[in-house]
Amino acid sequence: MSVCFIKGVGIAAPGLAGWNASLDILRGAAPYVAIAETPYAPALLPPNERRRATASVRQAFRAAEDAVNGSGGDAGTLASVFASSDADMAVLHRICAALAQTPRVISPTDFHNSVHNAASGYWSIAVQSVALTTTLSAFDASFTIGLLEAVALVDAQRDVLLVAYDAVAPQPLLAKRPLALSAGVAVVLGTQAGTAALGRIAIDIGDASETTCVNPELEALRESNPALRVLPLFELLAAKRAGAISLRGTGDSCVALTYTP
Amino acid sequence: MKPLAITSYTVTSAVGAGRALHIDALRAERTGLTEQRFEDSTLACWIGAVAGLESVALPGALARFDCRNNRLAEKTLAQDGFLDAVGAARAKYGARRIGVFIGTSTSGVRHTELAYRERTTASREDLPDWFDYRTTQCTYSIAEFTRQRLGLTGLASAISAACASSAKVFASAARAIEAGFCDAAVVGGVDSLCLTTLYGFNALQLVSSEICRPADANRHGLSIGEAGGFALLERVPASGAPACLGVGESSDAHHMSQPRPDGSIARVAMAGALGDLPPERISYINLHGTATPANDAAEDAAVSGLFGARVPCSSTKGWTGHTLGAAGIVEAAIALLAIEHGFMPRSLNTRELDPKIQAAVLLEARSAKVEYVLSNSFGFGGTNCSVLFGAAP
Numbered sequence: 001m002s003v004c005f006i007k008g009v010g011i012a013a014p015g016l017a018g019w020n021a022s023l024d025i026l027r028g029a030a031p032y033v034a035i036a037e038t039p040y041a042p043a044l045l046p047p048n049e050r051r052r053a054t055a056s057v058r059q060a061f062r063a064a065e066d067a068v069n070g071s072g073g074d075a076g077t078l079a080s081v082f083a084s085s086d087a088d089m090a091v092l093h094r095i096c097a098a099l100a101q102t103p104r105v106i107s108p109t110d111f112h113n114s115v116h117n118a119a120s121g122y123w124s125i126a127v128q129s130v131a132l133t134t135t136l137s138a139f140d141a142s143f144t145i146g147l148l149e150a151v152a153l154v155d156a157q158r159d160v161l162l163v164a165y166d167a168v169a170p171q172p173l174l175a176k177r178p179l180a181l182s183a184g185v186a187v188v189l190g191t192q193a194g195t196a197a198l199g200r201i202a203i204d205i206g207d208a209s210e211t212t213c214v215n216p217e218l219e220a221l222r223e224s225n226p227a228l229r230v231l232p233l234f235e236l237l238a239a240k241r242a243g244a245i246s247l248r249g250t251g252d253s254c255v256a257l258t259y260t261p
Numbered sequence: 262m263k264p265l266a267i268t269s270y271t272v273t274s275a276v277g278a279g280r281a282l283h284i285d286a287l288r289a290e291r292t293g294l295t296e297q298r299f300e301d302s303t304l305a306c307w308i309g310a311v312a313g314l315e316s317v318a319l320p321g322a323l324a325r326f327d328c329r330n331n332r333l334a335e336k337t338l339a340q341d342g343f344l345d346a347v348g349a350a351r352a353k354y355g356a357r358r359i360g361v362f363i364g365t366s367t368s369g370v371r372h373t374e375l376a377y378r379e380r381t382t383a384s385r386e387d388l389p390d391w392f393d394y395r396t397t398q399c400t401y402s403i404a405e406f407t408r409q410r411l412g413l414t415g416l417a418s419a420i421s422a423a424c425a426s427s428a429k430v431f432a433s434a435a436r437a438i439e440a441g442f443c444d445a446a447v448v449g450g451v452d453s454l455c456l457t458t459l460y461g462f463n464a465l466q467l468v469s470s471e472i473c474r475p476a477d478a479n480r481h482g483l484s485i486g487e488a489g490g491f492a493l494l495e496r497v498p499a500s501g502a503p504a505c506l507g508v509g510e511s512s513d514a515h516h517m518s519q520p521r522p523d524g525s526i527a528r529v530a531m532a533g534a535l536g537d538l539p540p541e542r543i544s545y546i547n548l549h550g551t552a553t554p555a556n557d558a559a560e561d562a563a564v565s566g567l568f569g570a571r572v573p574c575s576s577t578k579g580w581t582g583h584t585l586g587a588a589g590i591v592e593a594a595i596a597l598l599a600i601e602h603g604f605m606p607r608s609l610n611t612r613e614l615d616p617k618i619q620a621a622v623l624l625e626a627r628s629a630k631v632e633y634v635l636s637n638s639f640g641f642g643g644t645n646c647s648v649l650f651g652a653a654p
Contacts, residue, residue, distance in 0.1 A: 002440050049517070086399065087421070096373050099456045100381035104303070111461030112518040112641055115366060116400050116421030121642025124512035130526045132510035133644065134429055137400035137419045145418045152436035172380065172387045176394040205357070205415060205442055250405070251414035253357060 001204040002151045005197040007159060008071025008188035009237060012037065012062035013221070013228060014181050019066055025218075026231075026238030032217040037062075037182070044075070044126035052109055053122055055182070056088040056167040060119035061126070063184030063227075064163045068127075071159075071188040072196045075127040078188065079153055080161040082120040082135045083146025085226045086177060088113060089169030119165065131158065142166070142226045143185065144247040144255050150189055151203050159190035164227040180224035185234070198237050199261040206256030211245035233257060262435045262536075264653045265446075265505045266498030269346030272594035273337040274488035274581040275309030280341055284598045287606045290626070292580050294472050294484050299454045304463055307472045309486025309582030310454060311336070319406075326406040328372035328397040329487075330365065330453040337451070337489035338410055346493050347411045350445050360443035361417040362434045363404040364426030364450035366586030366640075368419070369397035371455040403451050407491075416443050421586065423640030424549075426450055427490070428589030431648050432508040434494055449491035450590035458485055458585060465518060473552035473583070475576035476561075476608050476622045478615040480552045486582025490590035498653035503597055506633070506649045509533020513643030519555055520639060524563030527637070527645045531567055534635060534647040543572045544629070545605045546620075547592045547636040550576020551583050558617065560637065565619035575623045579609030589638040589646065596634035596650045603630050 009019045015034045016022040024030035042061035045053060053061070060082060068075045091114045098106045112118070117135035124133055134153075138145035143164040150162035165184035169177050193200070211232040213219035222231045232245045240261040246254045271279060275293025276286040286293065294307045317332040318324075338344060350359055376392035396402055404419040416437060420430050427450020434446035462468045462485065469482035498504040509530040515521040535543070546568070549560055557576075564574060577595050584591050599605055605627040608614075614622055633651035 052517075085401065092370070092373065092398075095457055095461070096370075096377040097381075099374050099460060100377040104456065104460050106457075106460050106464050108461075108464040108518075111457075111464055114457070114461065115423040115641045117423055117640070117642040117644060118517070120422070120512075121517050121644070124514040124643055125516070128514050130512050130514050130529065132432075133422075133512050134420060134433060134510070135422045135642075136433075137404075137421060138417065139395060139399055139401040139405070142401075145416065148416065148437065148440075148442055149418065149433060152433075152440040152442065173394070176388055176392060177399075249415075250417040251357070251408060253415045 001202050003200055003202045004151055004154045004189045004191055005193045005200045006187055007073060007190050007194055007197050008067040009198065010063040010066030010186035012059060013183035019070055023238045026234050028215050045122060049122055049125055054088050054091055054113050056165060057119045057122050059167045059182050059184040060163050060165040063165060063186040064123060064161060067186035067188050073159060073188060076129045078129060078161040079131045079158045080120060080123060080133040081146050081150040081153065083142040083164040085137050085139050085142045085166050087116040088118060089173050093170050093173055138250055140226050141248055141250050143229045144249050148255060154189050154191055156191050159188055162187050166226050183225040183227045185227045185230050199259055202258040204256050206246060206254050208246040208254055208256060210248045210254060262507055264498050265435055265494040266653065267503045267505060267597060268493050268495050269343050270492035270594055270597060271337055271341035271343045272490035272591055273311055274584060274591055275311060275486050276580050278336060278340055280598060283594065284602055286580060290609060292609060294582050299459060302456060302459055304459055306468050306470055307484040308454060309484060311487050323406065323409060325393055326396045326402060328369035330369045330403055330451055331406045333453050333487060333489045334403060334406055334451045337491060343491055347447060350493060351412060354444045356413050357415040358444040359413050360415060360434060360437050360446040361404055361408045361413055362420055362430040362446055362448045363407050364420045364430045364586050364589060365400060365403045366421060366423050366426055366452050367455055367457055368400045368402050370457050371453060372397040374456050411447060422644045423642055424585050424588055425638040425640040425644045425646040426586035426589060428638035428646035428648050429510060431505050432510055435508060438496060445495045447491060447493055450587040451489040452584055452586040453487040467553050469552065472610050473578055474610045475550035475552040475578055476557050476615055476618050477611045478613045480554060480557060482553050483551045484582040486584045488581055488584035488587040488591045490587060490594050492593065500654060501652045503600065504653040506651050507534040507536045509647045511645045515643050518641050520559035522559050524559045524566060527563040527639060528567050530645040531563065531635060531647040534649040540568050541571055543633050543635050544631040545599055545634050546572055546574035547596050547634060548574050548576040549637040549639045550578055552578060561618045561620050570619055570621045573605055573621050573623050573627060575606055575608040577606055592636045593648060596636045599634055600631045600650060604628055605631060
């Protein structure tokens with residue numbers, strides 16, 4: 001079992017426009033209203049990279065910037081984990097469509113944006129962090145496996161930013177990977193509480209069945225995007241309510257989380 | 262990090278299938294690269310293709326994972342006694358307690374290219390029914406296939422950090438074992454030929470029309486290859502047993518597709534892998550050495566900055582081509598073969614060493630005791646990873 005403190009939280013999804021703006025919804029004090037996300041220009045990216053950043057990179061930045069702002073920490077010192085099932089499906093679509101044409105011409109910018117670690121690369125440039133960053137996919141368990149990676153990475157010398165994000169694919173890929181909406185979530189983890197910590201979590205591999213959301217409106221969102229598998233944890237965090245939950249992992253395993261405010 | 266025993270490993274590349282063919286080809290200086298077109302590619306270049314993937318069948322219920330990348334995984338898992346070694350580990354630790362960490366950059370994208378080609382040919386809007394996103398194109402497909410093929414039921418993760426992917430699996434596995442999320446780990450990497458990488462690197466003017474010539478004064482870019490490799494990592498190696506002794510990771514924070522020219526941050530990853538081991542103790546460095554002008558210059562700045570010209574080094578991309586997300590595990594296997602056989606391969610295809618290169622690039626193979634090997638892997642997004650191999654203390 002590993003234990004660490006949650007020092008910042010971010011969320012970017014329709015109707016959940018930032019952690020502070022979502023608190024009342026997450027603790028059941030305000031209704032959930034599915035308002036479409038407004039366009040977002042990552043504040044931290046230099047102009048060249050901002051121009052080239054794709055929709056999925058922006059989705060990741062929106063949540064990451066929210067969490068880092070809330071944590072009060074220095075983004076440039078954080079190690080990071082970027083977890084995404086699908087990375088950038090719009091880029092995949094453009095490349096595969098171009099390769100099916102004659103002549104085959106693919107954009108060099110699309111090609112470098114096609115790597116799964118595009119968001120983490122842009123992030124390290126944006127915050128000028130030379131700390132290690134790692135990028136993974138575990139399909140619908142991407143948030144959960146990303147959380148294990150992030151918790152394993154935290155130590156006394158480094159806090160860790162975990163970002164989980166997936167953007168809705170364009171057709172015809174959407175029919176093959178039907179996510180209902182785009183979303184990003186982020187948490188900053190550390191071994192020391194600091195001043196802004198929202199509490200601590202203990203985490204281990206388990207086999208309890210998956211926890212659903214308390215709020216039925218949020219439960220409807222939970223399976224709409226791999227990043228939103230976090231919502232049962234966010235309900236506890238927003239309400240500062242101690243509790244134990246279980247997130248679906250890979251294979252037949254679950255990840256058991258105990259939250260203490 | 263605590264040393265991790267490498268109790269079994271295997272590799273497939275254009276050089277051949279399995280460890281024995283790799284050490285043979287390294288000794289015989291026999292490249293796996295050929296001047297041929299991949300399927301209907303129109304690009305004139307050298308590629309490192311693995312023979313026989315057309316006839317590989319995925320067993321039983323795993324047939325839905327069928328695509329070039331997972332076939333390459335299947336072929337590789339079935340050799341060098343790897344299945345038996347994992348079977349023994351499964352009996353020892355339990356299926357839930359062996360983690361799976363597989364690196365890939367493009368996973369089953371060749372399958373998606375074929376689906377799009379059929380869509381265009383048939384002038385239809387949708388993709389064909391046979392195209393299954395989750396089991397082929399999805400980055401995680403290769404990790405899920407590996408997990409199921411090995412009968413494991415716990416933590417599985419596809420690490421996708423471009424060309425450093427299957428070096429970084431050693432770091433993720435070590436951390437998961439240290440945290441207690443698993444007791445042992447299967448690490449690996451698989452990337453297979455596709456038009457995306459051929460035309461993509463070509464769009465960036467990084468593909469050589471000649472065979473790749475790492476560290477050469479007249480290097481013109483890389484040759485793309487495909488490969489797969491796997492290793493079984495366990496705690497507490499016996500003294501003298503082959504082991505992963507350290508991993509270092511860093512981010513250039515410089516440019517999405519160009520390395521930081523002074524190599525200063527890549528050097529941080531190398532120093533991280535060495536830990537307390539003095540640089541002069543390293544016997545051999547397996548370079549990332551893609552043969553692009555920018556990579557080889559930046560890597561040389563990093564290597565010569567830390568090691569001067571004291572430590573013999575070479576890129577083995579002249580044999581395998583740049584196998585992208587599989588490069589880390591292929592070169593891990595070469596590092597382990599170098600240690601086992603006391604053999605340091607030369608920089609194949611290098612005719613005239615770039616006079617600007619200061620590191621001790623091997624222009625002739627060398628036979629000598631090889632105690633510690635450092636292996637470098639760098640990728641788009643500025644990701645750097647170095648892994649240290651040697652006998653456990």
